[in-house]
Amino acid sequence: MxxxxxxxxxxxxxxxxxxxxxxxxxxxxxxxxxxxxxxxxxxxxxxxxxxxxxxxxxxxxxxxxxxxxxxxxxxxxxxxxxxxxxxxxxKPTSKPLITLQNLTFIITLNNSTSPPITITRPGSTLSLDHKSLFRFDFDVRDRDTWLLFDVSDDTKVTWNVVLRGFEGVFTMMDCKGKGSFISGSDGWFSAELPAAGCCAAGCGGASGMVAEMRLVMKEEVGEGGRTVVGSVNVGVLSVVSWRYVGVDDGLRYLQHFLQPCDV
Incomplete structure (x- = not known):
C-alpha cells in the first residue's frame, strides 16, 4: 500500500x-x-x-x-x-568591536520605603585598575540624595548597559540582594548571565559568567547614626575561576547583545 x-x-x-x-x-x-x-x-x-x-x-x-x-x-x-x-x-582573542567609551552604565535602586535612586556613569569616566578587570567602583557623590534612601532587605537593583545614543541596551541584572545592609557590612546582588549565541534563549544556555554588585555600607556621621550607601561596586565574574573577567572579555560578551548584527 x-x-x-x-x-x-x-x-x-x-x-x-x-x-x-x-x-x-x-x-x-x-x-x-x-x-x-x-x-x-x-x-x-x-x-x-x-x-x-x-x-x-x-x-x-x-x-x-x-x-x-x-x-x-x-x-x-x-x-x-x-x-x-x-x-x-x-581561541585567539580579537579586539572587541565596542569600547567602554561607547557605553553608559545605569543602575537603579528601589524598595518599599524609599524613592528610587539612579546612578548614571558614562564608560569614559570609569577608571581601570592595573589588571584591566571588568570591575568598577562608583563613588556616591550626591550625598543629599543618598541620605533619603534607606537600604532594606527588599532593596532591588537594576543594572543596564546602554550603547551610545541608545542604539542598544542589555540588562546585566534585575534582582533583590542578600546581606545584612548594616554599617561595616556589604549588600550583595548577583545574577547569572545568559550565553551569547543564537540558541541561548531557547535552550537555557549559560555564559559561565555572573554579574555582581556590592553596596558598601557606612554609618553617616551627624545623621543620628544612620546607615547609608558609601559606594557601589559592579563587575563580572567567571564561575570557573571565581575571578573578575578582563575588560576586553566583558566587552566581547556585551557586543553580542548590543551589536548583534555586527558580529
Missing part, C-alpha cells in the same frame, strides 16, 4: 524511549544541537544520565561546582561551562 502524502495526515512523533536510545550514541555537539529541536527533544537530550559521564570525563575539575549551586546545576550546563571556558582559552 502506498504511503499517503496528504497534508491532513498527522506527522508521527518519536517515542521518548527511541530518543533516549538515539541520544546514547551521540557526541556532545550533536546532543546539544538535537536539544534545540523541540521541548521533548530538549528534555530527552539534556537528561543528567547522558551528560554526567561526559562532564566528569572532560572537565573533572568542575565537578564540585554542581553541588554549590541551588538547585544543583544540570550536567549539560556544567559541560557547557567547561566547554565555553576551554574554547575561550584556545
Amino acid at each position: 502506498p504511503i499517503s502524502t496528504s497534508q491532513d495526515s498527522p506527522s508521527p512523533s518519536i517515542p521518548w524511549q527511541v530518543l533516549e536510545l538515539l541520544a546514547n550514541n551521540l557526541d556532545p555537539k550533536t546532543l546539544a544541537t538535537a536539544s534545540c529541536v523541540s521541548k521533548p527533544w530538549h528534555a530527552a537530550m539534556s537528561s543528567d544520565h547522558l551528560w554526567e559521564h561526559l562532564s566528569t570525563t572532560h572537565f573533572p575539575s568542575l565537578s564540585h561546582l554542581r553541588s554549590l549551586a541551588v538547585p544543583p546545576l544540570p550536567y549539560h550546563r556544567l559541560y557547557n561551562l567547561g566547554f565555553t571556558s576551554t574554547k575561550r582559552r584556545q
